[in-house]
Structure formats: structure tokens, C-alpha cells
Amino acid sequence: MLSRxxxxxxxxxxxxxxxxxxxxxxxxxxxLMLDLPRQVTADWGPLVDITGSREAFMKRHGEISEHRVVQxxxxxxxxxxxxxxxxxxxxxxxxxxxxxxxxxxxEQINRIHLMAQDKMGEALSRxxxxxxxxxxxxxxxxxxxxxxxxxxxDEAYEFMRLGxxxxxxDMTTRILDVxxxxxxxxxxxxxxxxxxxxxxxxxxxxxxxxxxxxLVRSRVSGVDVVRFLLREERFPRSLxxxxxxxxxxxxKLPHQEMPLRAVAQLKSLLQRADIxxxxxxxxxxxxxxxxxxxxxxxxxxxxxxxxxxxxxMAAHVGRPHPATTEPIPPPAHSxxxxxxxxxx
Amino acid sequence: xxxxxxxxxxxxxxxxxxxxxGPRPAARPLLDLLSKLGPETLRERQRAAELEIxxxxxxxxxxxxxxAIDRAWPMDxxxxxxxxxxxxxxxxxxKQRMQALNLFINDIYGPQHIIxxxxxxEALIATSKNFRPxxxxxxxxxxxxxxxxxxxxxxxxxxxLYVLEDNLRVPSGVSYxxxxxxxxxxxxxxxxxxxxxxxxxxxxxxxxxxxxxxxxRPGDRPxxxxxxxxxxNSAYFEHAYLAQQMGVELVVGSDLYVGEDDGVxxxxxxxxxxxxxxxxxxxxxxxxxxxxxxxxxLGVPGLLRAWRAGRVALVNAPGAGVADDKVxxxxxPDFIKYYLDEEPILPNVPTWRCEDPAxxxxxxxxxxxxxxxxxxxxxxxxxxxxxxxxxxxxERFADLIRSDPRNYIAQPTLALSTVPTxxxxxxxxxxxxxxxxxxxxxxxxxxxxxxxxxxxxxxxxVVNSSQGGGSKDTWVVETGDAEAQG
Numbered sequence: 001m002l003s004r005x006x007x008x009x010x011x012x013x014x015x016x017x018x019x020x021x022x023x024x025x026x027x028x029x030x031x032l033m034l035d036l037p038r039q040v041t042a043d044w045g046p047l048v049d050i051t052g053s054r055e056a057f058m059k060r061h062g063e064i065s066e067h068r069v070v071q072x073x074x075x076x077x078x079x080x081x082x083x084x085x086x087x088x089x090x091x092x093x094x095x096x097x098x099x100x101x102x103x104x105x106x107e108q109i110n111r112i113h114l115m116a117q118d119k120m121g122e123a124l125s126r127x128x129x130x131x132x133x134x135x136x137x138x139x140x141x142x143x144x145x146x147x148x149x150x151x152x153x154d155e156a157y158e159f160m161r162l163g164x165x166x167x168x169x170d171m172t173t174r175i176l177d178v179x180x181x182x183x184x185x186x187x188x189x190x191x192x193x194x195x196x197x198x199x200x201x202x203x204x205x206x207x208x209x210x211x212x213x214x215l216v217r218s219r220v221s222g223v224d225v226v227r228f229l230l231r232e233e234r235f236p237r238s239l240x241x242x243x244x245x246x247x248x249x250x251x252k253l254p255h256q257e258m259p260l261r262a263v264a265q266l267k268s269l270l271q272r273a274d275i276x277x278x279x280x281x282x283x284x285x286x287x288x289x290x291x292x293x294x295x296x297x298x299x300x301x302x303x304x305x306x307x308x309x310x311x312x313m314a315a316h317v318g319r320p321h322p323a324t325t326e327p328i329p330p331p332a333h334s335x336x337x338x339x340x341x342x343x344x
Numbered sequence: 345x346x347x348x349x350x351x352x353x354x355x356x357x358x359x360x361x362x363x364x365x366g367p368r369p370a371a372r373p374l375l376d377l378l379s380k381l382g383p384e385t386l387r388e389r390q391r392a393a394e395l396e397i398x399x400x401x402x403x404x405x406x407x408x409x410x411x412a413i414d415r416a417w418p419m420d421x422x423x424x425x426x427x428x429x430x431x432x433x434x435x436x437x438x439k440q441r442m443q444a445l446n447l448f449i450n451d452i453y454g455p456q457h458i459i460x461x462x463x464x465x466e467a468l469i470a471t472s473k474n475f476r477p478x479x480x481x482x483x484x485x486x487x488x489x490x491x492x493x494x495x496x497x498x499x500x501x502x503x504x505l506y507v508l509e510d511n512l513r514v515p516s517g518v519s520y521x522x523x524x525x526x527x528x529x530x531x532x533x534x535x536x537x538x539x540x541x542x543x544x545x546x547x548x549x550x551x552x553x554x555x556x557x558x559x560x561r562p563g564d565r566p567x568x569x570x571x572x573x574x575x576x577n578s579a580y581f582e583h584a585y586l587a588q589q590m591g592v593e594l595v596v597g598s599d600l601y602v603g604e605d606d607g608v609x610x611x612x613x614x615x616x617x618x619x620x621x622x623x624x625x626x627x628x629x630x631x632x633x634x635x636x637x638x639x640x641x642l643g644v645p646g647l648l649r650a651w652r653a654g655r656v657a658l659v660n661a662p663g664a665g666v667a668d669d670k671v672x673x674x675x676x677p678d679f680i681k682y683y684l685d686e687e688p689i690l691p692n693v694p695t696w697r698c699e700d701p702a703x704x705x706x707x708x709x710x711x712x713x714x715x716x717x718x719x720x721x722x723x724x725x726x727x728x729x730x731x732x733x734x735x736x737x738x739e740r741f742a743d744l745i746r747s748d749p750r751n752y753i754a755q756p757t758l759a760l761s762t763v764p765t766x767x768x769x770x771x772x773x774x775x776x777x778x779x780x781x782x783x784x785x786x787x788x789x790x791x792x793x794x795x796x797x798x799x800x801x802x803x804x805x806v807v808n809s810s811q812g813g814g815s816k817d818t819w820v821v822e823t824g825d826a827e828a829q830g
Contacts, residue, residue, distance in 0.1 A: 002599050003611040096575060099584065155613065254614045307613045 005100065006159045007308040008093045013163030015090035016109075020140035021171045021205075022073055022083045025050065027133040028205040030126060033066070035197055044069040050171075050178045051081045067124070075120045083136065084120065087113045102150040105143055112139040158249045162303060165249070169242035170296050172229055175205055177289035180226065180282060196220045203229075206237050223279040230270065239292070243267050246299065255306050262302040266295040349375070354773055358503050358761040360424050370427040370821040373539050377532065378422065383770055389531050390421050390766050396530060402523050405578040406810055418814035419524050421531050424763045424776060424796040428542065431793070431820045434497075434505060437690030438780060439788045440680060442493055445510060445667050446784060447683040449489040452666060453479050463682050464675055471750050472672070473719075474513070474665030476628060478635050482652050485558050488784050489664040492551075494518075494794075497778045498693070501759035506693045508777065509673055513665040514625050518547060518781050519582035521795040524817040540822035542792040547781070548589035551623075554785035555590075558657035559620040566620040568592045569610065571600070573626050573642045578810070583625050597626070602646030606653040621657040622647075628662045635662075670719045670753045671697055694756060698749040707754040708745065711738045714754045716745065729805065731757050760805055763816060765798060775799045777807050778818065793818030 029047055045064045048057045053072075056079065061068045074083045091109045098106045116136065122128030144164075151157050179202045199220045203209035208229060215232065216224045232238045243266055250259045269291060278285045349362050361371040378386065394416065402417040426434075451458055452475070458464040469475050494515030496508040525544050529536055552568065559566035572583040574596050587594035595610060600619065603609050609616035624631060630640040635648035650656045666672065674695045677688045696703035698716075707714060710730075717727040728741045745752045762773035780794030796816040797807035807813040 001613050002593065002595065003613055004596070004599055006613050099588065159613075 001155045003308050005097050006155065007304075008097045009100075009156050009159040010163035010303070010308070012090050012093035012097065013160040014167040015086045015093065016140055016143060017164045017167040018081065018171070019083055019086035019090060019112075020137055021167070022051070022081070022086065023133045023136040023140070024207065025175070025205050026070060026073055026083075027130060027137070028201050030129055031204075032197065032201040036194055046178045047073060050174045052174070053079060053081055070124060070129070074123050084116055087116050097156070100154075100156045102146060104146055104150075108139065108143045108146065112136065112143075115139070155253065158252050159307075161245060162249050165242045165245045166296060166300055166303075168237060169239055169246075170293065172206060172237060172239055172242070173289050173292045173296065175202060176226065176229055177286060177293075180222065180279075180285055195222075199225050208235060208237060211235050223276060226279045226285070227275045230273065230275065239270055243270060250303075253307070258306050259299065259302040262295070262299040266292070266299055269295055352764065352771070352773065354762065356501060357759050357773065357775075358499055358501050359773055360426070360499070360761050360763045360776065361422075362764070368425070368427070370819075370823050371425040374423070374425060374532075374535060374819075377535060378764075378771070383766075386421070386766060386771075393419060393421050393527050393531050396527050397523070400523070400527075401581075402520070403581055404520075404809055405576075405580070407578065417520055417523065418800070418809065419520075419527065420765045420774075420798060420800075420814055420816050421528065422764050422766060422771060423528060423817040423819045424778070424793075425819045425821055426793060428540075428820050428822045429824075430505075431542075434690065434780075435790045437688070438495060438507075438782050438790050440684065440686065440689055441495065441507065441510070441676060442490070442782045442784050442788055444676065444679040444683050445493070445512070446488050446490055448679045449664055449667050450483060450487045451683075453489075453663060454481065454483060458679075458682055461682070463678055468671060468750075469666070472666055472669055474628070474663070474669060476636075476663035476666070478648055479661070479663035484651075484661045485560070485657060486786060488558075489661040490667065491554060491558070491659040491661075491784050493782045493784070494779045495782060497690075497780065498758055499761035501761075504691065506758070507676075507690050508693055509668075509670065510676070511668060511779075512660060513668045514627060514660070515779075515781065516579040516582050516625075517779055517795040517797075518791070519585040520815060521781075521791065521793075521818070522547060522585075524795070524815060528817040542820040542822070544792050547791055548586060550783055550789055551586065552590040552592070554783045554789075555621045555623055555657075555659055557785045558659060560654050560657060561618075561620050567610070567618060568621045568623065569595045569600075569619055571595055571597070571622050571624040571626055571644075573630065577625075579625065586623075592623075597640075597642045597644050600644045600647075602644060602650045606646070606650045606655045608644070608647065608650050608656040619656060621659060623659045628665060631658075631662060670695075670717055671699070671750065674753065693758065696754045698745055698752040698754065703754075704745070704749050707752075708742055711742060713757060715757050716741065716752055716754045719751050719753065729757065757805075763796070763798065765800070765814075765816075772802065774802070775805050775807070776816065793820045 025047060029044065043064060044066050045054075047069055048054050048064070051073065057069070057072055060076075060078070061072065072079055072082065076082045077085055077088075079085060087109075091113045094101070094106055094109050119128075119132055123132040147157075147160065151160075179198065196219065199222060200209055203212050203220070203225060206229060212220070212225065212228050212235075215235075216228065218224075228235065229238055231240045233240050233244070235241060243263060246263050247260070247267070250256050250263060253259075273288060278288055349366065353359060353362060353364070361368060361375060367375040381389070397419060398416050403414045404417055406413050406415055448458065448464075452469065456466075459466050459469070490510075490512035492515060493510055493512040494517060495510045497505055498508050499505050522544060535541070555568045556566045559568075568590070569592055570583055570587040570590075572580060572594055574580065577583070584594055593610065599611055600608055600622075601611070601616075603616070608619040608622065610619050626642055629637045631643045632645060632647040633640045633643055634645045636643070647656070647658070648662060651658050651662070674692065674697055677692055680686055680688045696707050696714075698704045698707055707716065711728075712730040712733070712735075714730045715727065716730070728737065730738065733741070760775040760777065763776050764771035765774040776796050776798045778794050778796050781791045783789045796818045797809070798814045798816055799805055799807045800812060800814045804812075809815070
């Protein structure tokens with residue numbers, strides 16, 4: 001399989017997952033805002049932090065407000081993590097790999113992309129936002145379902161899964177990191193109920209609330225939520241489940257040593273954690289989430305270096321790229337369009 | 345119904361299906377069916393064909409004003425029919441022509457005997473846009489440079505089939521030829537049952553066999569790839585289609601690199617994979633930034649080096665375009681005589697070379713009657729059709745010619761043959777040409793028929809799809825056997 005195709009499949013899946021996650025995050029936060037009283041100072045700032053774009057946001061907008069944050073996260077094309085940017089890039093990456101996925105996937109991504117462009121205005125007001133974002137999430141899930149149901153479990157499929165689960169794991173740690181920061185702070189007893197609401201919103205932003213309740217029948221508590229989202233093997237969005245999927249996926253690919261090693265390190269870091277200790281102190285949790293993210297980035301870098309690197313293979317094995325916390329955007333695979341048109 | 349065909353005939357043009365006595369023998373079953381079905385049913389079948397083309401995603405791209413538009417591939421359901429006997433003779437002529445062309449190209453990049461023997465002017469090479477000095481003193485496998493050639497043919501009013509030009513840089517259209525056949529089998533299944541219409545479907549396997557035979561490494565599993573400029577190229581559909589049909593990888597320049605051993609390698613997740621043969625659909629200019637245009641982002645640095653080292657085969661070879669030149673075209677009958685010591689089976693269109701002072705004089709005096717073309721443009725651009733041009737246009741063009749005579753050739757306005765084509769009412773004659781494809785490897789093979797291009801506008805001679813032309817399926821029909829079968 002061509003490295004370029006593998007890379008496109010990987011990024012297609014990452015961007016699609018990112019789009020779905022951003023949509024869900026905004027919708028859950030909007031609902032949360034409706035429930036919280038004024039005294040609880042949860043604001044839209046954490047959302048900007050979750051997507052790692054506080055600096056960029058402050059430069060452009062200078063001030064946190066619901067309108068500005070929603071605009072930034074959904075419609076801003078200069079924000080590489082926005083909904084519209086993610087959908088555009090997902091589509092771009094699928095364009096050249098159309099031949100190796102079921103044709104309906106291409107039609108579907110076009111449809112979502114078009115819809116996002118046409119109806120973005122509705123999302124910016126609270127009124128139409130829910131319906132718009134639900135539709136986006138629904139359509140994303142439709143593509144995932146379509147590909148899961150109709151695509152052979154070949155290498156293209158494995159790279160797609162790697163991208164999806166890395167992005168998912170990354171988003172899980174980010175949400176836990178940012179939200180639990182405020183949630184684990186000292187909360188006055190009369191606002192305890194609201195802290196539960198906020199933990200519920202953490203679960204909902206990862207579509208985990210219902211499954212959490214089935215498993216943990218008592219009230220929603222910080223410790224249980226952290227444990228569930230990190231280590232519940234049977235829940236497909238937990239970090240544990242993501243890591244297992246990564247492991248299985250890499251094991252099916254050639255030259256697996258370096259990526260497998262990176263995944264193994266991530267896995268052992270997760271298994272070593274003392275959840276109870278972490279959940280009681282926001283500082284420790286934050287540090288731990290940082291470590292997890294570094295290990296996730298190392299997995300990403302290992303995959304890039306082993307399978308996508310533009311240099312001849314021999315030169316790169318054994319010399320990993322420096323770890324970063326932000327996923328590296330895909331290289332520009334679009335030489336001048338004018339050249340392409342004239343070239344024969 | 346035969347009354348209808350009599351009204352259809354135009355006295356000044358040769359029609360491919362209907363002669364002065366009525367339907368031509370090879371076309372009789374077809375015309376009988378067309379009469380029986382009638383215009384309304386025909387239009388229905390045409391719509392069905394168009395729907396299938398749309399569903400199959402058969403498109404081509406047109407560029408205007410910086411915009412790219414994907415258009416559905418235009419096909420008219422009434423095919424052009426050629427009797428198999430005539431085709432066999434044409435085929436022999438094309439093979440002869442191709443053999444001579446490759447001998448010429450090999451000679452011109454080698455010892456240049458034809459120049460030494462004064463049968464071809466050296467000055468033409470010096471001023472040739474497509475002659476690549478980087479290819480001098482090298483002989484590719486089997487001495488073949490133009491492995492794939494699309495030779496455009498036209499028939500004049502007297503019934504003679506002429507070769508109009510040889511496209512042997514990066515000729516395209518063969519996938520549309522195959523798509524047309526596929527769709528036509530669904531439009532007129534009854535005719536395929538009742539006659540022997542020779543197949544075209546084996547082109548991809550013939551192409552693959554030819555490509556594989558060019559591999560520099562012995563063994564039965566050579567690595568063949570199709571190199572495309574990318575999805576924004578107008579012929580991308582064909583690149584992807586041929587790669588898929590042959591079961592080979594479709595790559596862009598950045599998927600390949602030339603290693604220290606001058607081998608070409610493909611970047612895969614398994615690691616570098618050695619490439620033996622590249623069917624390149626990128627023009628010479630953009631093929632290798634090391635050897636040609638350094639600003640090309642589409643090519644592979646060092647590819648020419650790998651080719652000259654014999655580590656990879658390039659199809660068509662770089663520099664083959666020296667023979668894809670409208671002035672060089674005029675010498676092809678001479679090549680056949682010089683290299684093969686034979687008379688050409690197929691004639692060239694009578695042509696005046698403007699670089700010759702006497703010819704230039706004639707051309708300038710008769711411009712309103714002639715078709716004048718620049719030596720190196722394709723797609724029908726940069727030419728003038730005298731009879732259709734205004735006086736001002738003729739004068740402006742005359743200045744162009746005077747400023748650069750070597751660059752222009754002139755031909756009489758041919759009365760291109762016609763084929764019935766559907767309109768809103770009854771079928772009407774429309775002008776056509778024909779592009780068969782010739783594969784040259786260890787042997788020379790010609791497609792059965794080829795792509796028939798049709799000018800959709802009444803009276804127009806412009807058949808190129810980028811300028812509003814359409815297409816037809818081409819049927820080579822066995823007449824003898826059909827009659828024997830009753």
C-alpha cells in the first residue's frame with residue numbers, strides 16, 4: 001500500500017473523528033449552560049483549552065464569550081481544529097483515496113461538508129444549534145458505520161482505525177484534563193449538585209453517560225468518572241479500549257516494532273495509574289493527563305516515521321521525530337494545480 | 345424509410361454508414377434496426393446511455409478561465425461502422441507507420457543516419473520544441489520510444505482514409521473507447537448478438553503485456569505503475585481507469601524516488617518497492633526536475649538518470665515527442681521509404697510546409713481555402729480554418745505565419761466524412777475523425793477501431809472534447825461471416 005494512501009486514510013479518520021467530537025462538545029456544553037446557575041462560574045473558556053487553541057483564540061478575539069467561542073470552534077477556517085476545517089480536511093483526504101473505500105463514503109462526506117457550509121449560520125445562535133450539531137454528529141456516525149459495515153479489513157481499514165482511535169484517545173484525555181481541573185477544586189456544599197451536572201456533561205461529551213450509569217449505579221462521582229473513562233475496557237471510548245484497538249491494528253501492519261513499542265509505553269503508563277490518588281487532586285491529574293498526551297503523540301510520531309515518512313525508509317527507522325502535543329497537520333500534497341492541468 | 349436516408353445524404357461528403365446506393369453492407373443490420381426503432385425510441389436509448397455514463401462516473405475536465413468543470417463524457421449512440429476488410433488494411437498501414445516512426449526516433453537520438461543521408465533536414469531538429477538533447481546517445485529496450493501512439497485519421501469525400509497526425513507524447517482517449525463499447529453493449533444488445541463486432545476489451549491486458557515486456561529485470565512479476573500528474577488533470581479518469589484495469593498502482597511523483605543505485609522506488613508501508621516500468625502520463629517538461637523543468641512539482645528527480653542507466657523503463661520514452669510535430673509529420677512517408685524500403689500503405693494528408701518559401705507563398709495566397717496549424721499545439725488550439733475565418737482573422741494569421749514560418753503547416757480543408765447523429769428530430773450527418781491506438785513493444789498491435797470523435801454542431805469540423813466535441817463507438821464488423829451466417 002502506498003505510504004501516501006495510508007497517510008490519507010489515517011488523516012481522513014482523524015479529522016472526521018475530530019469533527020464529530022467538536023460538534024458533540026459544543027452541543028453538550030450548550031446544554032450544560034442552560035442548567036447551571038449564575039454562581040457557578042463555568043464558562044466557555046475550557047472549550048478553547050480542550051482544543052489547545054487558547055493562544056490563537058485570544059489573539060483573534062481577545063475575550064471569551066459564548067458567541068465568540070462557538071464561532072471559533074465551529075465556523076472559523078483559520079482555526080485548524082474547527083468543525084468546518086476538520087470536515088474540509090477530512091474530505092480532502094478522502095478525495096484521493098476514494099477508490100479504496102466504498103463509494104457512498106465519498107458521497108456522504110460531500111453531503112456533510114456541504115451542509116456544514118450552508119447551515120453554519122444556524123449553529124451560531126442557540127436556537128438552531130442543537131439540531132445542526134446533532135445532524136453533524138449523526139452524519140459522521142453514519143460514515144463510520146458505513147465504512148465499518150462495508151469495508152474489507154485491509155490495510156486501508158487499519159490505518160483508518162489507527163487515526164480514529166488516536167484522535168479519540170487524545171480527545172478523551174483533553175476533556176478529562178480541562179474539565180476535571182475545575183471540577184476537583186474545592187466546591188462549596190450547596191453547589192455539589194452542580195458539580196455532578198458538570199461531571200455528567202463530561203460523560204455526555206464522550207457519549208459515555210448512559211453506559212457509565214449502567215455500570216456505576218451510584219451517583220456520578222469524580223473518581224468513578226475518571227476511572228470509567230480511563231480504564232473501562234468494555235467501553236469503546238475509554239482510553240483502555242482505544243489503546244487495545246491501537247495495539248491490535250498495529251499488530252496487523254508490517255514493520256511494527258517501533259509503533260508497537262510506543263503503544264506499549266502508553267499502555268503501561270495507563271496501567272500504573274492510581275486512579276483514586278489522581279482523582280483527589282487536580283494538580284496530579286493534570287500532570288498525569290499531560291504524560292498520557294505525550295505518550296499519545298509518541299504513538300502518532302512512530303506511525304508517521306514508520307509508514308508515512310517522505311524520506312527513504314532506511315534513513316528513518318530508529319530515529320523518531322521529537323514528540324509534540326499537537327498533531328502534525330498533513331503535508332501539502334497539492335503541487336500547483338496549474339502544473340497538474342498542463343502536464344500532458 | 346429508405347426515403348429518409350436519401351434525404352439524409354449530403355452530396356459533398358462521404359458518409360460512413362450510408363452510400364449513394366443506400367446503407368453500406370457492414371452497416372445494414374444497424375440501419376435496419378435504427379429505422380425500425382424510430383427517432384423517439386432512439387432518443388430514449390440515448391437518454392439511458394447518458395444516465396449510465398453519469399452513474400459510472402465517466403467524466404472529463406474542461407478548463408476555462410481558471411475554473412475546472414467535470415463534464416459527463418458525451419457519447420452519441422449511433423456508432424461508426426467500418427468493414428473488417430478495410431480495417432485490416434488500415435491496421436497494416438498503421439503498423440508500418442509506427443515501425444518507421446520508432447526507427448526514426450531511435451535514429452535521431454542515435455547515429456542520425458537519415459540526416460547524414462540528407463533525407464531529413466538537420467535544421468528541423470535544431471528548431472524542434474520536443475527534441476530532447478538529454479536523450480541523445482541512448483537506446484531504450486527494443487529500440488522503441490513511442491510505445492503508445494494515437495494516430496488521428498480522417499476520411500475525405502473521395503473515400504480515402506488519411507492519417508492526420510500521430511500523437512505519441514501522452515495520447516489519451518483509450519479509456520473512453522472502452523467505456524463507449526461498454527455502454528453500447530447495453531444500448532444495442534440485439535446487434536451484438538446478430539453480428540460479429542470485433543472486441544476492444546482486451547486493450548488493458550495488451551497494454552499490461554507490452555509494459556511488462558519492457559521491464560529491465562528478468563522474471564514474471566515486474567512492478568508496473570501508472571504515473572499521473574494528479575486528480576486535477578483533465579485525463580485523470582483515464583489514468584485511474586487504466587491502472588485499475590491492469591491491476592497496477594496509480595502513483596504521483598512524490599510516491600517515487602530514485603535511490604543511490606539509480607533504481608526507482610515506490611514509497612509503501614512495507615518499505616521501498618522497486619519499480620520496473622512507469623507508464624507515465626506526465627509530459628517531458630514536468631517529468632524530472634533534475635533533467636527538465638526544475639520548477640516541476642509533479643515529477644521525480646533523477647528519473648532520466650534512472651532511465652539512461654537502464655534501471656527503469658519509461659513508456660513513452662522521454663524525447664519521443666520529436667516525432668509528434670506537424671512538420672515532422674510531413675516526412676513520415678519518407679521515413680517509411682527510407683527505413684523500410686516500402687511504399688506507405690496509408691497516405692498523409694497533402695501538406696505544405698511554410699518554412700519552404702514556395703509553399704509559404706502558396707499558403708499565404710490561398711489562406712481562405714486552407715487549414716493552417718502550428719507545429720506543436722494540440723486540442724485544436726492555435727489553428728485557423730480558412731473557409732470559416734473572417735478576412736481580418738486571415739490577415740492576422742498571415743502575420744503570425746510570416747513571423748515564424750517553420751512553425752506552420754497548411755492542408756486543404758478536408759471534407760471530413762460523416763456519421764448519422766441524433767438530434768431533436770431525425771438523425772443528421774455530423775463530421776467525424778478516428779483515433780486508433782497503436783501499441784509497440786516486442787510486437788505492434790492496433791486497437792480494433794478506436795475512438796471516433798464527432799463534431800456535435802452541424803457543419804462544424806471541430807471534434808475535440810475540450811471544445812464541444814462528442815464521441816461514438818466504433819464498430820469493426822465482419823461482413824463476410826455475417827452474410828454466411830445468414
